[in-house]
Structures are given as structure tokens and as C-alpha cells.
Amino acid sequence: MEVKAQTRFVRVSPRKARIVVDLIRGKGIEEARQILAFTNKGIAETVEKTLNSAVANAENNNNLRADTLYVKRAFVDEGPIMKRIRPRAKGSASRIRKRTSHITIIVAPREEA
Numbered sequence: 001m002e003v004k005a006q007t008r009f010v011r012v013s014p015r016k017a018r019i020v021v022d023l024i025r026g027k028g029i030e031e032a033r034q035i036l037a038f039t040n041k042g043i044a045e046t047v048e049k050t051l052n053s054a055v056a057n058a059e060n061n062n063n064l065r066a067d068t069l070y071v072k073r074a075f076v077d078e079g080p081i082m083k084r085i086r087p088r089a090k091g092s093a094s095r096i097r098k099r100t101s102h103i104t105i106i107v108a109p110r111e112e113a
Contacts, residue, residue, distance in 0.1 A: 002108045005054035012043045013099040020044050021059040025074045054107045073106040
């Protein structure tokens, strides 16, 4: 039973968000929370909120216990890009691309062998 949580249109570049999301993939929930609490990146707080949302979904909607869950899949997709213009020399302009991200975290209970 997989349970998903998604945060969309986060104003951070997907490349920066993937650095943090890669740290928690495959980890247990408590270990992932510890990693995110001590990660010195701004996006770590948003990733932690998404993780907590996925765990809450699993507990409330599917009656799963939080201590048996782990991060099965975690990935960051690219969202829409806001295009802005910055004035440059000799009356020209250059484009600024303000990137956005969609963060998805999927948790599942560990299979005991």
C-alpha cells in the first residue's frame, strides 16, 4: 500500500531540490526527519512538510503505523518557468528564468521477511 503526498509550484529550482530529496530516498521516516532537520538548505523545510503530509495521509486514510513506514520513492519534477526580463547594455534585454518544482514523496510499509 503506497501513500503519496505532493507539493506543487515550489519556488526553487528542481536541481537544488533534488539534492535534498536524494538524501532521504529509501530511509525510514524517523531517519529521514532527522536528516531533514539538520540539512542546511532552505528547501529542506518544504521537503519535511511534504514528508509529514505523506505520513499523516498513511495514518489517517489507510490506518498504517508511522514506525513501519519508509520513503519508497521521492522525486522532484520541473514546474512551469516564470520568464522575466532584465535590462542589459545598449538597450538590449536578457531573460531571467524563475524555475518552480513539484515535490512528490511516496511512503510505504516495510515488508518484513
